[in-house]
Amino acid sequence: MRKSLRSFTGEIIPADVVQSIVLGASRAPSSKNTQPWKLVLVQGLALESLREDYIAAFKKSEAPAFEYAYSPDPLPEAYKKRAIDLGKAFLIHKGIGREDKEKRKEHDCENFRFFGAMQVFFLAVNKGEYGQGTFLDCGLFLQALMTELDNRGLGSCPQYSVMAYPGLLHKHIPNSENLLFLLALPFGYPKTDSAANTFVSQREPLENYFRVVE
Numbered sequence: 001m002r003k004s005l006r007s008f009t010g011e012i013i014p015a016d017v018v019q020s021i022v023l024g025a026s027r028a029p030s031s032k033n034t035q036p037w038k039l040v041l042v043q044g045l046a047l048e049s050l051r052e053d054y055i056a057a058f059k060k061s062e063a064p065a066f067e068y069a070y071s072p073d074p075l076p077e078a079y080k081k082r083a084i085d086l087g088k089a090f091l092i093h094k095g096i097g098r099e100d101k102e103k104r105k106e107h108d109c110e111n112f113r114f115f116g117a118m119q120v121f122f123l124a125v126n127k128g129e130y131g132q133g134t135f136l137d138c139g140l141f142l143q144a145l146m147t148e149l150d151n152r153g154l155g156s157c158p159q160y161s162v163m164a165y166p167g168l169l170h171k172h173i174p175n176s177e178n179l180l181f182l183l184a185l186p187f188g189y190p191k192t193d194s195a196a197n198t199f200v201s202q203r204e205p206l207e208n209y210f211r212v213v214e
């Protein structure tokens with residue numbers, strides 16, 4: 001069962017393995033085989049300087065500047081409840097009290113550290129070349145990518161939160177002015193002794209989202 005993993009060992013996945021993962025994911029379907037996805041792998045020194053800027057932006061509480069809205073605003077009540085429940089359950093699982101401001105800030109900062117991953121994929125589309133369905137194609141590609149990683153014992157966690165600072169991505173990723181970044185996907189070998197990685201998120205009962213008509 002795939003799940004989000006948020007703590008990684010320092011091991012680097014070699015270039016040939018990364019390529020086979022990406023090639024496997026490229027078998028994802030897309031409408032009319034348009035394959036609108038772009039994928040950038042950031043690692044090494046480039047990732048370390050990007051991470052440093054991200055942590056600084058988070059610590060300064062820099063205003064978010066999302067380039068696309070992920071969710072309806074306001075969030076429908078049922079979605080809001082699930083999001084709140086997830087946040088609470090994850091904090092409890094990590095043993096962080098709601099009133100422990102210091103630990104909660106550290107916990108929130110984890111996103112902006114890309115959970116300590118040594119390699120991070122950034123999924124994007126060309127600016128001005130997308131419709132709503134393009135995002136569906138990219139979602140299928142993302143799922144295929146996570147499955148390819150999972151099949152090799154590697155973990156990953158999709159991240160929209162870090163899209164708050166697209167300026168930093170454009171700064172650190174050369175020739176990216178024409179890209180609309182959709183999501184980050186830190187990945188690597190999961191640390192097995194980490195509380196973050198033993199967390200399992202809940203799902204709605206089947207009858208809440210599935211029905212049969214015949």
Ligand SMILES: Cc1cc2nc3c(=O)[nH]c(=O)nc-3n(C[C@H](O)[C@H](O)[C@H](O)COP(=O)(O)O)c2cc1C
Binds near residue numbers: 002200201
């Ligand atoms: C598009 C997308 C964006 C997400 N953004 C974040 C994020 O910024 N930070 C994070 O910790 N998890 C993020 N997640 C992971 C979700 O919280 C996670 O998928 C959900 O809680 C279900 O848990 P599971 O992936 O372990 O099954 C994101 C997932 C998706 C699909």
